[in-house]
Amino acid sequence: MELTKPTFAMATICLNISYCKLKEELSEHTQLQLYQYGFSGFKSGYTSGLRIKKNSRGQTLTVLNYTVEQLFAVAYGAGMPIKHDHNIIDVTERIKLQESRCYKLFVPQQQIANFYSIMQQNLKLEFPAYKITIELIDNEKYMIITDIV
Numbered sequence: 001m002e003l004t005k006p007t008f009a010m011a012t013i014c015l016n017i018s019y020c021k022l023k024e025e026l027s028e029h030t031q032l033q034l035y036q037y038g039f040s041g042f043k044s045g046y047t048s049g050l051r052i053k054k055n056s057r058g059q060t061l062t063v064l065n066y067t068v069e070q071l072f073a074v075a076y077g078a079g080m081p082i083k084h085d086h087n088i089i090d091v092t093e094r095i096k097l098q099e100s101r102c103y104k105l106f107v108p109q110q111q112i113a114n115f116y117s118i119m120q121q122n123l124k125l126e127f128p129a130y131k132i133t134i135e136l137i138d139n140e141k142y143m144i145i146t147d148i149v
Contacts, residue, residue, distance in 0.1 A: 035107045037122045042100040050074065058108040059115060068127060069097040069145070075119040076134055076143050088144045091130065097145065 048065035063071065069089070073082040089097060105122065107115050120132075133144045 035105065035111055035118055037103070037105040037118070039122075039126050040102045043102055048100070056109070058106060059112050060107075061103070061105045061115075061119070063101075063103040065100045065102060067098050067100055071101060071103055071123060072130075072132055072145060073143060075116055075123055076132055077141065078116040082134075082141050082143045086140060086142045088142060091145060091147045097130075 042065055046064045048070075049063075050066065051062045053060045053062070063074065066074070069087060070081070073084070073087065076082060091097065103119075103122075105115075105119055107118055111118065123132075129148055131146045131148050133146075135142045135144060
């Protein structure tokens with residue numbers, strides 16, 4: 001079968017369109033992976049605190065010397081940390097939830113809507129032994145932390 005010039009031109013256009021679409025999809029997928037995070041241990045000489053910084057590139061959360069329980073409360077409270085007296089803890093080694101940790105998360109502009117979901121995923125990866133559930137009781141959020149059996 002011999003390709004005529006119009007057929008060849010159409011085939012080239014179709015391939016270019018397919019290539020552009022694939023490149024666009026890959027670019028979108030790559031952008032979803034651009035967030036960065038990290039955990040570290042207690043930082044001596046620093047008081048505990050939380051800071052959120054927004055700019056044109058995205059949003060950064062920096063947490064210094066929070067307990068693991070407090071990190072969960074921030075993430076699952078989605079910006080409005082769950083009150084300490086609304087945490088129900090049923091784990092075998094409660095002391096591990098009281099360890100102080102530092103955490104930093106950068107999320108690019110296009111992912112800011114998923115900011116706290118990303119933080120929750122990071123915490124699940126870092127602390128896989130715990131299951132977190134949220135219950136609404138009398139219009140108040142309660143966080144339940146249990147061991148994964």
